Amino acid sequence: MASVTLRRNLCHLSEFWIHGAALKNQPINHVCKIVKEHLCSWFCSQKPELFRVTVHHACYKMFHSQNGNDLQPVGEPVYAQVRHWERLEQSLKNEDEQIFNRKLNSFTSSEEVLSFLSALETLPDTMAAGALRRICELETKDAQRLPKEILENSLFKALCFQFEKKPAPLSNTSLVTALQSLILLHVDSQSTLLQNLVAECQNRLQRGSLEVHHLCTLGESLIRLQGPDCVTLELILCQLQDEKLETFTSEDIVALYRILQACAEKVDQHQTFLNKINNFSLSMVSNLSATSISQILAALVALDQTQALPLVIKLGRQVVGLIAHFTNEELGRVLEAFMYFGHNDRLFTKALEQHVTALCLTLDPEVVSRVMEYCGRKLILSKPIFNAVAEMFVCQSEKFSPPQVSKLIEPFGKLNYLPPNASALFRKLENMLFTHFSYFPPKTLLKLLHSCSLIERHPVNFMAKIFSPFFLQQLQGEELYLDRLSLARLTQLYLTSILECPFYKGTKLLSKFQVKSFLTPCCSLETPMDFHLYKQVMFGLIDLLGARLYFASKVLTPYCYTIDVEIKLDEEGFVLPSTVDEDVYKRVALCIDGPKRFCPNSNHLLGKEAIKQRHLQLIGYEVVQIPYHEVEMLKSRLELVEYLQRKLFSQRTGVHW
Template identity: 70%
Template sequence: MALITLRRNICHFSDVWMPGAVATLKNQPASYIHKVARDRLSPWFCSQRPEPFKVRFHHACCKNFHSENGNDLHPVGEPALSQVRDWDQLEQSFQKESGQVFDRRLKDFTSSEEVLSFISTLGTLPEPVAAAALRRICEVENRDGGQNLTQAIRTHRVFQALCLRFEQEASRLSDTGLLTALQALSMLRLDPQSSLILSLVAECQDRLKRGGLGAHHLCILGESLVRLQDPGCVTLERILYQLQSARLETLAAEDIVAIYKILQACPEKVDRHQSFLNRVNRVSLSVVPYLSPTSISEVLRALVVLDQTHALPLVLKLGRYVVRHVPHFTSEELRNVLEALTYFGYSDRFLTKALEQHVAGLRLSVDWEVASKVMDYCSRKEILSKPILDVAAETFIRHSEKLSPGQIYELIEPFGKLNYSPPNAPAVFRKLENVLFTRFNYFPPKTLLRLLHACSLIEYHPVNFMAKIFSPFFLQRLQGEEPYLDRLSLALVTQLFLTSILECPFYKGPKLLPKYQVKSFLTPCCSLEIPMDFRLYKSVVVGLIDLLGARWYFASKVLTPYCYTIDIEIKLDEEGFVLPFTVDEDVHKRVALCIDGPKRFCYESTHLLGKEVIKRRHLQLLGYQVVQVPYHEVEALRSRLELVEYLQRKLFAQNSIVRW
C-alpha cells in the first residue's frame, strides 16, 4: 500500500470525521452542516442516557478547519482526496485489539509525542483507551524526574482534545476511567484550579458522597487529592471512614502506600484513626516484598510523620529491604529513608555495608547530596565507617564551592564527632579554612559554632576564627531574638575557650567573658559529656572497695573547676599513698578513672567518640592521670578476683604493691 502523508486535525465535535464528505460539506450552508452534525452527534449532545466515553479524531487530506461559533465548521482551502479504505481498515484492526494488547503497544512508546501521535491515528477512542493513554503520558513524563508537563505537550492538539472530553464528559465516565484520568493528571502537575481538574474532582466527590466507590478507587482518589495539594481533610476523612470497612488484605501494595499518604496529609487527625492505622501497619508487613524503592521511602516517611514508634516490626522489615534497594534510591528518597531509620533507631551492619559499597562504588562521581545525607546518618547513629568518611572528604574538596553552609556542616561535623581524621585531612581543613574566610558571614551562627567545635575535637583548632567567635558581636548574633543564649551554644563556646587556653597557648586574641562560660559540661540535655553506664559503675565500685579497702578512698562524679565531671577520682600523696577523698592537703597526684560504657564509643566499636577524646586530652593537660576502664575489658573478666587484679594493673601499673 502506498505511503500517503496525511495532515491530521482535531475536530471540535466528537463524531468520526468522514473524509469523503468534505466536498459535500463545502457546498452546504452552515445550518445544514449544523443539522448533520446534530444528527450524527445525538449520542453526545442530545441523548440523556449515559453513553460509553469516546473521543473521535478528525483525519482528512485537507488544510486546517476552524469554528466561529463552537458548532459550525468551515473548511479552509481546497480539500484533498481521502483514503476511506485505508481508514476503515485501521478502525477495524483497532477494534479487534483487546485492552491488554493496546496497553502493550502503549508501553512500547518512550515519549509523550509518540503516544499522542499513535492515538491520533485512531478514529474512535473508547474511555479505557483514553485513560490508558493519559496514564502512559504520565509515566513517560515522570520517568526522568520531570517536575512539570512540557509546554509542547500542554499545547498539543491531541492532548488538549483528550482533556476537553474528560472535562465535558466527567459525569459519563466509569469509576475506573474517572479515577485513572484524575490520577494521571495529578501526577502531571496540572494547575489544581484548572476547569479540567475541578470538574473531575467535583464528580469524584459526588460519587464519594453516594458511597459507590470501591476500596481501590478510594485509594486512588485520596492519593490524587493529596498530590493536588488541596486535599481538604473533610474529603479525606470521608475516604478514610469508607476504607475502614474494606478488606485491607485484598488491596495491592500501591493501595496500601496510598492509604499512608492519605493519613499523612492529616496527621492531626491520626488519633481518631489509630485503630485503622494499626490494621494498615499489620497488613503492610505482607506487602513489603512488593514495594518499589520509591514506595519504601514513602512508607517510611509517613511512619515518621504519623509517629508510629510502636510499629517496630514493620520498620524492621522495611529496614531489611532497604539494604537491597540502596543503589536504586534517588538522593531525596535515600535522605528520607536514612532520616526515618534514624528516627526509629534502626541500624545494622548490613545497611552500613550496603551504604559503604554504594558510596565507595561511586567514589569520584558520587552526588554530594548523597554523600552529605549518608554522612548525616553516620553521625546521628555514631557509625564509624572509614570508607564513607574518606569519600565524603574527597567530595568536600571537589564540591566545596557549591555546597551550602548546612551541607558543609553535614560533611565535616561527623569527622569530629566520630573522632576520625581522613588520609587527606590537611587538604580538607585547608579547603574548609578558605571557604570560611570567603563566606564567613553567610554561615548561620549556630552552624558555624558547631562546625568549628567539630574541628577542634580532632585537634584542627580554628585559631584564625577564635577572635570572632569570642567577640560580643558574634555572641549577639548567636543569641538572635531569644532572651538568652541556649545551654548547648554556651557549652560549645566555653569548651572552645578552654581549648584555646590548654591547646593553643600561642593564641593571644580576645577572651570569652565569664558571663558566657558554663560551670559544667555534663547537663541533663545537650551535654558535652556522656554519663556513666550505671551497671558498669556498680561493678567497678565493688572491685575498687576490695582493692582499696574502703569506700572513702575514692569519690564519684566529681565536678572539676574546669567544667568536666570525673567518673571516679582517686588522690595520691607524694609517696604514692591513697588519700581519703575528703583530704585536700598533700595531694600530689589525682587519678581520673573513666568508666566507659558502650555509649561513649562509636556504634559497635571500641573507638571513642570525639567528645570523650577531647575530655581526656584536657584532663591530662590539667595534670590528671587519666585511666580508662572500658566496658568490653570489664565484661571479659570472669571473677571478682580478676576484676581486682585488673583494676590494680590499671591504677598502679608502676607499683608492685598498693598502699593506702
C-alpha cells in the same frame, strides 16, 4: 466503552484548528511503522475481514492529508494491518491495552506521544486516559507546568474536550486517571474540564460505585486540587475503612499512606485504621519497590508511627537488597526515617558502605550529608564511608551548602576519626570558612568548629570571631538566654584555646557565657558513668586500697570536667584520704569507660571522651583508663584487684596504702 474520536473532535472544534502547522513539523511515519510491527501479529491472528473507512467530514480528509497520509478511497477494501483502527474499538482485549501502554512507556517526550496518537482514528477511553497519564509523567519530571506548545496542540485539546463534554460514559479507571493526570499537569482548577470531572467523580463516590484503587487515586487527586481539608476526602476515607484490606494491592496501600500523610494533623482520628494498615503491610513488604518503601517510611515519620517498629524493621531489611535502586531523594527519605525511629542494622550499614564508596562522586550533596548525619546519630564509625565522603568533599566542596558542610564534618569529631586525607580535608574546610563565614548560621557554625576541636583540628583562626560580643548576640538571636548546649560548646572551645593553643592571644570568652560543668542531664558534653561497671570497680578499689575513704567519686574540677574516680598521692607515693587537700603531689583520674563512651562494637573512644582525657592530662592529672571490655574479661574479684593494681601502681614501685 466510550471512546475518544480524535479527528472527529478536531473537526467540531474550529478554535483548536491550527491548519496542520503544529503537526506538520512532527513526522510520524517512524512511529506508525513501529506501531504496525507491535500490533500486526495480533491483527493477523484474527480472521481476515474487510471493512470500510468512513470519512465523516470534508475537513477530516484535509487533516489527514496534511500529515502526509493519503486516505483510502471510500469503498476500497483494506485489511486490519492498516493504520485505521475503527474495528479496534469493538474488539480490543486486555493484551492489546498492554501493548498500547508498553508503547506509550517507550516514548521519551510528549511530542512522541501526540504523534503516535495522530495515527489513530478512534481511541478507547482507557487508552486516552493512559495517554494523558504518560504525558503527565513526561512533563512533570522537569517542569511544574505544561509547556505552551503542548497546551496548544490540537490533539491534546481534542483529548481534553472529550473528557470535558462527556465524562459520564467514561469508565471509573479512565475518569480518575484523567482527573489525576490533568491535576498533575496543573490545568486550571477553575476550568470547566476539571469541574466536570470532579463533579462526576463525586457522583460516583456518593453512589458507592468506585473501587479501592479508584478511591485511592481520587483521594490523592483531591488533596492536590483542594487540599487535605476537603469534605469529600473524609467520605473517601470512610469508604476505604469499610473495605477489606485483603482487596488492596501494594500500590493501593502506598497511596493510602500518602493520603493519610497529607492529613497528618488528623492522625488521631484514623489511628485505629492506621494500626490495621501497619499490621497488614507487614505481609506486603517483599513486593514493594524502592520508591514505595521510601514513601511508606516518609509517611510513617510524618504520622509519628513509633508503635510500627516491626514494619520499620522489616522495611529496613528490604532496603538492603534494593539500595542501588533508590534515587538520591528516596535514599534521603530512608535515612531520615531510620534516624527518626532509631533503626540500625549491620547489613544495611554494609550495603550503604558499598553504595557510597561506589557512587560517592556522583551522589547528591544532600544525600551525602544525610549519610554522614545518620552515621553520626547512630554512632556508626564506617571508615569506608568516612574516607569516601572526605575525598568527595575535597574534590567537590563548592557543591555543599553551609548546613550540609556542618552535617558532613560533625561526625568526624563526634566519632573521633581522622581520614587519610585529613590535611586536605580541613584545609578545604578552612578556605570555605574564610570565604563564606557569614553564610553559616551561628549555631551551625558553632557545632562545626566545636567538632573540629574534638579531633585536635583547632579553629584558631575563627576563635576571636566566635568569642566576640557580635557573634554571641547573633547566636542568642531573639531568645532571652543562650541554650545550655551552645554555652557548653563555647566553654569547651575556650578551654581548648587555653590548654591546647597557648599561642592564642585573641578575644576571650566572657565569664557569663561559660558553664560550670560539662555533665548535665539534658545536654551533656560528657557521658555519665555506667553504674554497674562503677560498682564493680568500686568494690575492687576498696579491696585494693583498704577503705572507701581513699578515693572520691564524681569529682568536679575547676575546668568543668567531672572525674569518675580521683585518687590523691603524696610526694612519697602514699595514697591520701580523699578529704585531704594538703601535701597532694599527684592526682590520678580513673576514667571508668562503659560501652556508651565508645563507638558501638569497637574500642574506639568517642570524640567528647577523647578531648576530656586530653584536657585532664593537660591540667595535671594522670589519666588511667578502665574500659569495660577489659573488665568484662576478668573472672573473679581477685583478678579484678590484680588488674587495678597493675593499672594504678605498676610503674610506681614506691606507692603505699
